[in-house]
Amino acid sequence: MKAVVLERYGSPEVLEYKDVADPVPAEGEVLVRVAAAGVNRVDVWIRTGKYQVKLPHVLGVDVAGEVVSSTVPHLRKGDRVVLFPDTPCGRCRYCLTGRFQLCRNASRLGSTRWGGYAEQIVAPASTAIPLPSGVSLEEAAALPVNYSTAWRALVTDAAVGPGMWVLVVGGSSGVGVAATQIARLSGASVISVVGDNWKEEKAYKAGADFVVNRKKKDVVEEVLKTTGGEGVDVVLEMAGTPFWEKALQCLAPGGTLVVVGATAGDQVSFNVRPFFRKYQRIIGSGVGTQGEFLRIIDLFSHGKLRPVIDKVFSLKDASEAHRRLEAGEHFGKILLKP
Ligand SMILES: [Zn+2]
The missing domain is CATH 3.90.180.10 (Medium-chain alcohol dehydrogenases, catalytic domain)
Incomplete structure (x- = not known):
């Protein structure tokens, strides 16, 4: 072969x-x-x-x-x-x-x-x-890698549900699109970050409630504006170094930052003081289990998730x-x- x-x-x-x-x-x-x-x-x-x-x-x-x-x-x-x-x-x-x-x-x-x-x-x-x-x-x-990763991070690890705000960093990636759909299906609202003009409309089509082009606008400012100054309950992070500090600034008190990648660099540093004073969490995550994947397949088979x-x-x-x-x-x- x-x-x-x-x-x-x-x-x-x-x-x-x-x-x-x-x-x-x-x-x-x-x-x-x-x-x-x-x-x-x-x-x-x-x-x-x-x-x-x-x-x-x-x-x-x-x-x-x-x-x-x-x-x-x-x-x-x-x-x-x-x-x-x-x-x-x-x-x-x-x-x-x-x-x-x-x-x-x-x-x-x-x-x-x-x-x-x-x-x-x-x-x-x-x-x-x-x-x-x-x-x-x-x-x-x-489906397998992208949807299992997004499901594990959002549903299992960050317990995303109705009324929550989710920021998807890398909204145009395979995981980003999967995360947008899964968050919406869970009843959450999604802010998707993209890096090109032509990707903005596609991110809306994929289900995002708001799309921020990071090349044109300040993501932290836009996130705070959209969430009434509170920030998001969950950030799905996959960029690594360049976005790390902003990701934390976008996070509401009690919020969860889930890390599933380091596309643009793997070394980060941050100030722990606001982090612990706001009772925030950082979780590392990846491809979930076959049991979680079976639920994805079920939703896919019924047309509720479409890559x-x-x-x-x-x-x-x-x-x-x-x-x-x-x-x-x-x-x-x-x-x-x-
Ligand atoms: Zn084992």
Whole structure:
């Protein structure tokens, strides 16, 4: 089969479209023909060597496709599935206390296992979630990382609910769009931050109540104005260094800052005094559990969550897709299609 293979770390050109041996499912695994694979920021961190993996490697955490062959009775050839990327060990202290997202021995597609930048993929059958016939496999491939991360951060960690204000930093990213939709579905109001004029209207279309273009306006000022001087109950932060202090200034007393990324730098500093005097919280978060993902799939299957697809690239153009993501030229999810 064809796959995009990473043999050394570096710029997007290191992603090589080439022939590799067809994968063979072991006991308890399924072989899936990839219909679409999502491109994520973590793929860039792996490609550049910031996160080290065993080389050669195939990237791709998000995958949806059709079962080609199965070693388990509940999945059959032709079943349409989306794969949850993580398989926790089930034995460690975190798994045994139900905190699967903390498992240190978990395997992950596109990280500890070969991922979806390929024509076919082998995955643990327990992670293959059947999809109803009406839904698009492309849209399904846009769900795992972005929606699981947004759900974990907002619903589970920050307990977002009706009447709350949520500030989504990076409102045009895949996670940002997912967060906007999930916050709205939870009854909260959303302020979305974007960095280009053309992204403003798209952010409104994605469900934001207010959109702030950070290149044109001061985000803190706009947030305080919009929330009657109070600030927001939750900030979903993923920029890192450049926005950190502003994120805290946007936060209401008792508010929660949830960090799910560090796209533009990972070192921050801040004054702890206003922070503790306002009883605020900072939480680190990431991809949630398969249990949380099942709820996302349920909402998606009923048309209540619809990912925004930015652009679909042919698998052989994976390096172009990475360039687009790194340049911030996208709004929503970038996909690869074999
Ligand atoms: Zn475990």
